[in-house]
Amino acid sequence: MVDPKELAILILLGMFFVLIMSIGIIMLVRKNRKIQYLGAKLLEEELANKEIETLGVAISTQETERSKIARQLHDDVGALLSLAQKNLSNLEDEAVSGKIDISSISLSKEYVSQSIEHLRQITKGLIPHYLLKFGLVKALERMAKQKTDSLIDSFKFDINIPDDLVISNLIMTHYFYIASELITNLLKHSYPSSIEMILTFDAGYLKLKIKHNGIALTQRDFQLLSSDSDSLGLENIRYRLNVIKGELVLKRNKTYGTIELITNLDKSI
Amino acid sequence: MLRLLIYYEKIDGFLVPIVKALFVFHAVSFIYSLFEHVLRINSEMMSFVYPGFLLLILSLNLFFTYYLWSTRKN
Numbered sequence: 363m364v365d366p367k368e369l370a371i372l373i374l375l376g377m378f379f380v381l382i383m384s385i386g387i388i389m390l391v392r393k394n395r396k397i398q399y400l401g402a403k404l405l406e407e408e409l410a411n412k413e414i415e416t417l418g419v420a421i422s423t424q425e426t427e428r429s430k431i432a433r434q435l436h437d438d439v440g441a442l443l444s445l446a447q448k449n450l451s452n453l454e455d456e457a458v459s460g461k462i463d464i465s466s467i468s469l470s471k472e473y474v475s476q477s478i479e480h481l482r483q484i485t486k487g488l489i490p491h492y493l494l495k496f497g498l499v500k501a502l503e504r505m506a507k508q509k510t511d512s513l514i515d516s517f518k519f520d521i522n523i524p525d526d527l528v529i530s531n532l533i534m535t536h537y538f539y540i541a542s543e544l545i546t547n548l549l550k551h552s553y554p555s556s557i558e559m560i561l562t563f564d565a566g567y568l569k570l571k572i573k574h575n576g577i578a579l580t581q582r583d584f585q586l587l588s589s590d591s592d593s594l595g596l597e598n599i600r601y602r603l604n605v606i607k608g609e610l611v612l613k614r615n616k617t618y619g620t621i622e623l624i625t626n627l628d629k630s631i
Numbered sequence: 632m633l634r635l636l637i638y639y640e641k642i643d644g645f646l647v648p649i650v651k652a653l654f655v656f657h658a659v660s661f662i663y664s665l666f667e668h669v670l671r672i673n674s675e676m677m678s679f680v681y682p683g684f685l686l687l688i689l690s691l692n693l694f695f696t697y698y699l700w701s702t703r704k705n
Contacts, residue, residue: 370679373670376662377683384658388651391636 419594431484438480446473490535498534499523499561502541502570506559509545516556523563529627536602537625541570543595544610544621552576552619566628571620578619584612632657648698656691660684 449470456462493501503519510517529537548554554576562569579587588596603609608625632654639647663670663684670677 366673366676367679369666369669370676373662373666373676373680374683377659377680377687380658380662381655381687384655387633388636388654391639394637395639 416594416597419597423594431488434480434484439477439484442473442477442480446470446477449473490538493534493538494531498529498538501538502559502561505538505542506545506557509542509549510557513549514555514557518556518558520558520560523561523568527563529568533606533625533627536606537568537570537608537623540599540602540606540608540623541572543599544572544623547595548572548574548576548621552578563627566626568625568627570623572622573618573620575618578614579612580614581612584610645702649695652691652694652698656687659687 449466453462453466453470456466490501492504496504499521506519507517545557548557552574554574556575558573560569560571560573562571588600599610606625608623611620611622611624613620613622632650635642635650636654642650663680666680670680
């Protein structure tokens, strides 16, 4: 039989132990709450930093592009126009003295036409002239051929879209640039030796299927990559997909991988 | 009580300290209630254990009084 005094002490000790335990639990819950709060804050900060970084990349790209255009305008067009102006001033002087050299006029004309040609080249780099002039199919074919030429063994492009299909310039431009970025990334990271492109149109959906035998990604890989990466290319793809309400479907098989760029022409924009 | 402590966002911030105090009180009184039938018939044991329990009840009441008073004052 247990001594009542001992039992009472045991009960008291039990009560004290439970008291300490419950205070411990409260402190643990409090600490957990603090950790959760700090984690959420950290995540928020990280997201904000990522956004700032992406913005920084976009701004620096814009700045680089601007300075490139400014340099081209200054060095090529500006220099030629200055020469043309100088020649015209000389012609003015010659006109006053009554002796006009016809070769000076030809030279000025040549400078002006060269300036026009340079300007055309600069604007060609800014707007996809070929795409707007010849349409999506031709532009895709040309782009893919230019990029894959000498880099892979075989390239095939099949088209199965109606001749009278009308695609707005905006969708066409975004669609073209997404496809272009996909091909670039494919050649850069997947090392394929053969690429097959099929452009189809079915029930309002424009679908570009890129089948290749390089290192292929699954849909999950791509999602992980695009959420983790801060690359401007992937950011651009996401942005353009959002504009045309399109989607990318990536599949990996034993011997090949496919990337499908799908957009509903009825719904997009 | 523990659920309320863990999912604290579901209750008002004012109630959190009250829930904490009630949690401690319930935990200790659970042990007391386990042996209450033994203690009630043994005055020797009761004289040892009950002051401790009484101290807990008093502390709880003091805390509630102070907490409600200070909140109202603020």
